Amino acid sequence: MTKGARMPDTFVAGDGPxxxxxxxxxxxxxxxxxxxxxxxxxxxxxxxxREIVKACPFLGVKYLTIFAFSTENWKRTQTEVAGLMSLFRRYIMKEMQEFVADNVRVRFIGDRPRLDRKLRNLMDEAEAMTAGCTGTNLTIALNYGGRDEVSRATKRLAMDVAEGRLDPADVDEETLPKYxxxxxxxxxxxxxxxSGEARISNFLLWQSAYAEYEFIDTLWPDFTADxxxxxxxxxxxxxxxxGAVPA
Structure with missing residues (x-):
């Protein structure tokens, strides 16, 4: 939390997401x-x-997933993409020990093969180093797209069916999430x-079917713990x- 900041009086961690x-x-x-x-x-x-991750334990948030780079962001200028990849590498190297000290479990989601080897190695290292952490679960979506994720999951599911590890009759809405x-x-x-945009931009399409949404005007660098x-x-x-109605 920022120095001197406090949670609103109306906030009760147990009532939060x-x-x-x-x-x-x-x-x-x-x-x-x-x-x-x-x-x-x-x-x-x-x-x-960093500020938001550190605030999570105080606010009752056990899992935090952040959208860092989408499968569509490769369309940006080469200079910006290269700068972002360099930033990701520096961020992981700089924060790795901090994650461990703060008991933060780090995971990455997205299609990794397109990322450069050094970045992939750092991602693997961060996941391994924090595997035993039991505090906040930080998931970083890097080269991630919801449609791409469902497509990759469906291919893995289809392969299991083709190779006899999964019966097609057993496939239901509880099956795909496992992939x-x-x-x-x-x-x-x-x-x-x-930032004032009111769209979901291909983020967690399957997982957010019943999520609540907040679209706010605040730009991300101004998004404080308060x-x-x-x-x-x-x-x-x-x-x-x-989908139900009140009793």
């Missing part, structure tokens, strides 16, 4: 508004991630998107019925 997913949008616009290059905003956004990148995670309770706490408090006032 267990799993929060965040589409971290607005880094580039934040930087451009300050006359700086877009990568300046991405670096500011990476620093903001998704998020198979060890609970579905998100709350999805937040910053803003986070207020959104979690608002979530606690919602009546989640999952």
């Amino acid at each position: 267990r799993h929060v997913a965040i589409i971290m949008d607005g880094n580039g616009r934040w930087a451009q508004a300050r006359g700086r290059p877009r990568l300046f905003g991405h670096h500011a956004g990476a620093r903001r991630v 998704l990148d998020t198979c060890v995670l609970p579905d998100p309770d709350l999805v937040i998107r910053t 803003v986070f706490a207020k959104l979690l408090a608002q979530y606690g006032t919602r009546d989640r019925r999952f």
Whole structure:
């Protein structure tokens, strides 16, 4: 939490979401508004991630999933993509020991083969180093797309059927999630998107079927732990019925 900050009086951790997913949008616009290059905003956004991860235990959030780089982000300029890949490598190297010290379990989801070998090795190392951590579960979506994830999962499922490990008659809506990148995670309770955009951008399409959504105007580098706490408090006032009606 930021120095001197406190949670709103109305916030009760037990009423909040267990799993929060965040589409971290607005880094580039934040930087451009300050006359700086877009990568300046991405670096500011990476620093903001640290604050939000550290706030999670105080706010009752056990699982945090952040959208760092999508399968569509390769369409950006070569300079920005190269800068982002360098940032990811530096971020993982810099934060790895901090994750362990803070008892944060780190996982990555997404299609890894397109990423460079050094980055993949760092991702593997971070997952191995934090495998025994029992605090916050931080999942970083890197070269991730919801449709791509479902496509890859379906291929693995089809292969199991073809090779006789799975009976087609046994395939139902409980089967596919076992093949998704998020198979060890609970579905998100709350999805937040910053920067004023009101779309989900191919993020956790299957998993978010019954998630609550918050679309806020705040740009990601300005998304403080206090803003986070207020959104979690608002979530606690919602009546989640999952298609049912009140008794």
